[in-house]
Amino acid sequence: MDIVVTVKMVPDLVEELEVNAEGTDLDRSAVRLRLNEFDEHALEQALVLKDRYGARVTVVALDSGDVDEPLFTCLAKGADRAVKVTGDFQDGLSTHGAAAVLAQVLGGIPHDLVLAGVQAPDDRDGQLGVLLAAALRLPHVSVVTAVEPAGDRAVTVRQEYAGGVVGELEVDLPAVLGVQAAPQAPRYAPVSKVRQLMKTATLETVAAPAVEAGAGSTVTRLARPEATGRAEILEGAPDEVADRLYTILADRGLLKQ
Amino acid sequence: MSSDVAVIIEHLEGVLAEVSFEMLAKGRELAAAGGGQLWGVLIGHGVTRLAGELGAADGVAVVEDERLAHYTPEAYERAAAAALQALGPRVALVASSSMGLDLAAGLSGTLGWPLCGYCKDVALTGGTLSAVSQIYGGKLMATAEVPGEHAVCAMLPGAAAAAAGRRRGTATLREIPAPALDSLRMRFKRLIQPEAGDVDITRESILVSVGRGIGSQDNLAVVEELAQALGGAVSSSRPIVDQGWLPKSRQVGKSGLSVKPKLYLAVGISGAPEHIEGMRGAELIVAINTDPSAPIFDVAHYGIVSDLFDVLPALTEKVKTSA
Ligand SMILES: Cc1cc2nc3c(=O)[nH]c(=O)nc-3n(C[C@H](O)[C@H](O)[C@H](O)COP(=O)(O)OP(=O)(O)OC[C@H]3O[C@@H](n4cnc5c(N)ncnc54)[C@H](O)[C@@H]3O)c2cc1C
Numbered sequence: 264m265d266i267v268v269t270v271k272m273v274p275d276l277v278e279e280l281e282v283n284a285e286g287t288d289l290d291r292s293a294v295r296l297r298l299n300e301f302d303e304h305a306l307e308q309a310l311v312l313k314d315r316y317g318a319r320v321t322v323v324a325l326d327s328g329d330v331d332e333p334l335f336t337c338l339a340k341g342a343d344r345a346v347k348v349t350g351d352f353q354d355g356l357s358t359h360g361a362a363a364v365l366a367q368v369l370g371g372i373p374h375d376l377v378l379a380g381v382q383a384p385d386d387r388d389g390q391l392g393v394l395l396a397a398a399l400r401l402p403h404v405s406v407v408t409a410v411e412p413a414g415d416r417a418v419t420v421r422q423e424y425a426g427g428v429v430g431e432l433e434v435d436l437p438a439v440l441g442v443q444a445a446p447q448a449p450r451y452a453p454v455s456k457v458r459q460l461m462k463t464a465t466l467e468t469v470a471a472p473a474v475e476a477g478a479g480s481t482v483t484r485l486a487r488p489e490a491t492g493r494a495e496i497l498e499g500a501p502d503e504v505a506d507r508l509y510t511i512l513a514d515r516g517l518l519k520q
Numbered sequence: 521m522s523s524d525v526a527v528i529i530e531h532l533e534g535v536l537a538e539v540s541f542e543m544l545a546k547g548r549e550l551a552a553a554g555g556g557q558l559w560g561v562l563i564g565h566g567v568t569r570l571a572g573e574l575g576a577a578d579g580v581a582v583v584e585d586e587r588l589a590h591y592t593p594e595a596y597e598r599a600a601a602a603a604l605q606a607l608g609p610r611v612a613l614v615a616s617s618s619m620g621l622d623l624a625a626g627l628s629g630t631l632g633w634p635l636c637g638y639c640k641d642v643a644l645t646g647g648t649l650s651a652v653s654q655i656y657g658g659k660l661m662a663t664a665e666v667p668g669e670h671a672v673c674a675m676l677p678g679a680a681a682a683a684a685g686r687r688r689g690t691a692t693l694r695e696i697p698a699p700a701l702d703s704l705r706m707r708f709k710r711l712i713q714p715e716a717g718d719v720d721i722t723r724e725s726i727l728v729s730v731g732r733g734i735g736s737q738d739n740l741a742v743v744e745e746l747a748q749a750l751g752g753a754v755s756s757s758r759p760i761v762d763q764g765w766l767p768k769s770r771q772v773g774k775s776g777l778s779v780k781p782k783l784y785l786a787v788g789i790s791g792a793p794e795h796i797e798g799m800r801g802a803e804l805i806v807a808i809n810t811d812p813s814a815p816i817f818d819v820a821h822y823g824i825v826s827d828l829f830d831v832l833p834a835l836t837e838k839v840k841t842s843a
Contacts, residue, residue: 276657276790279813304762362629381621384656387664389625389635397629402594402705405621406775419709423775424532424618427714427768432592435705441621443775444762479634479671480651480664488654488661488815494807494823504824505834508806509842511822512750515804517726517783518839519751 264318264412264436265373266309269365269391270337272296272327273383282485289485291354298333301380307445308410309378310341316412319343321372325361325471327352335460339452345464346372350471358389363474365391366398371469374437376418381406381441388480392441402434405441521647521669523556526581526609528600529574530619531564532591533711536573539615539677544576544685546642546675547613551578553644559607560691563599565589568693575689581607585698590708593622595701601630602699609670611642611649616674618775624674633670638793642673657792658815677774677797717769719753725782726752729772729799730760733788733809733828737765742832743787749839755779757789773798787828791816808832 274280274294281290309320321344322337324330334345348368356364369377377399379392396403409421413433420440422430434440497504512518525547530537544560551558560577562570565588571580583599600623604612614624616638628635636642636651640661643650649666651673721727728747734740740754747754754770761771772779774794784802789795791807791814799805800819807820808828817823824831 280659387653387655387662389628393625394629404593406618429712431709433707448763480666482662482664484663494817494820496823501830502834505838509838
């Protein structure tokens with residue numbers, strides 16, 4: 264089975280996010296990027312399938328900056344090929360735009376199964392997996408937490424709903440899945456192995472084709488949420504705040520007598 | 521240009537989702553602003569009887585077919601697309617839920633309508649549609665203008681008050697013929713109900729809820745000790761469950777459980793919208809996080825910007841010795 268995993272760099276949410284002077288986008292010079300967490304789960308799901316049943320795993324990323332090392336990390340974890348799609352993506356790309364580019368690129372890469380992270384923190388106009396499926400005219404399922412082969416030309420997938428209820432679906436291949444969580448936590452790639460691959464392996468590169476990407480909407484304002492009902496912050500040394508919190512809980516009758 | 525609004529009604533096993541009523545409430549506002557009609561769109565098999573609960577809408581469009589008896593992304597997307605093509609609304613509201621993640625983007629992809637995801641608000645002003653999306657894990661809000669004659673907006677649960685959309689009544693029924701549902705490439709197999717856990721977190725009055733900030737499974741002892749001292753239970757965000765550190769029955773949020781304890785102490789949880797969805801109804805929310813801009817502080821009543829490993833032991837000690 265040929266599995267393609269799409270991965271993307273996104274702003275690290277643990278960092279302070281600065282908005283540009285126009286107030287319409289991130290200040291992209293100031294963001295620290297990391298691989299989208301859900302994409303890491305998508306890769307893990309692919310590698311689990313490879314380990315159990317055999318598969319060829321190709322990782323594809325748009326070159327939106329600093330993508331080489333993450334791609335080598337994917338190879339170090341066990342991916343067989345890494346493809347970097349080069350183009351003018353530094354200022355970000357709508358999800359509709361990314362899907363249109365990747366749909367073209369996937370025309371040249373065998374794919375029985377395409378796995379994408381279920382969403383990304385900067386998705387505003389749709390999840391990549393679903394839009395890619397629409398562009399490729401393939402079936403798709405989002406919020407997937409398990410994938411198993413069902414014969415040669417289908418997979419059984421689990422899709423999560425609210426309250427922990429899970430739907431089980433059988434999907435014909437080729438198909439696109441939006442992975443929420445792999446059956447196990449994403450594996451770790453030793454730094455030494457990544458370093459070594461950076462010297463010995465090569466990333467394949469493909470130039471992005473020109474595409475028509477009519478996503479539609481334009482951001483007029485990007486800002487922090489308005490601070491309605493923001494928490495009252497308890498300040499002080501850990502012992503002091505613990506004391507104050509204790510008093511608050513006691514006053515509300517929340518402590519056992 | 522149409523000023524109508526269509527709401528794709530979400531239901532599972534014959535029960536309407538709360539978010540459906542929230543969207544009807546929001547849809548009513550939008551329809552009023554544009555002078556259009558509000559439509560509920562019901563897709564399924566034997567679902568026409570649910571129309572009686574959708575009295576907040578002017579009309580209910582129903583797509584019935586036995587192949588729509590269970591949710592599958594492909595068949596439901598075809599049915600929803602057929603309904604939207606027949607109704608041609610200015611804006612279609614879809615829940616930003618597990619099912620909605622399939623449908624909203626799928627409809628945008630197949631109909632070519634622009635999409636705004638993760639909407640906290642949608643407004644029609646003088647014919648211009650704008651949407652406010654909550655992105656970057658809840659840290660930022662993007663306001664966008666949406667051109668064109670049609671659009672899909674995926675509404676976050678909790679964006680509007682369900683009460684305003686909950687009206688019984690007799691909306692006009694309109695049957696929409698099911699689209700071609702042969703050559704489907706996916707089949708529903710079964711629904712799996714969650715396993716009951718050792719603790720039912722939906723019944724606990726005190727929850728100490730732990731997130732990725734805890735760092736490792738061994739560190740969970742710090743939260744367990746506090747929960748025990750307080751006479752409560754430990755719950756968690758999703759990554760803790762995905763790591764296999766706690767069972768699924770402890771997960772709070774969109775794909776976990778909704779809880780309403782008297783006290784929800786969120787430690788090392790950033791407050792992503794999917795987490796907030798499950799705990800915002802708690803009576804008292806206290807958050808401990810090293811990141812002062814963590815979105816959890818927007819829903820918490822009290823916040824402590826500090827390392828949880830400094831504060832929790834001190835609090836546990838205090839609770840233990842004062843008891
Ligand atoms: C369809 C879908 C459904 C989902 N369902 C759920 C769900 O049901 N429940 C859920 O929780 N998530 C759910 N998620 C995932 C959600 O998007 C977030 O990824 C998740 O909630 C993040 O969990 P977290 O806050 O524990 O981790 P992070 O976002 O990584 O946050 C960790 C926090 O810990 C803080 N921290 C780090 N070290 C310390 C320290 N020493 N002391 C104090 N603070 C510290 C950091 O500042 C950070 O804010 C879902 C996602 C999708 C797409």
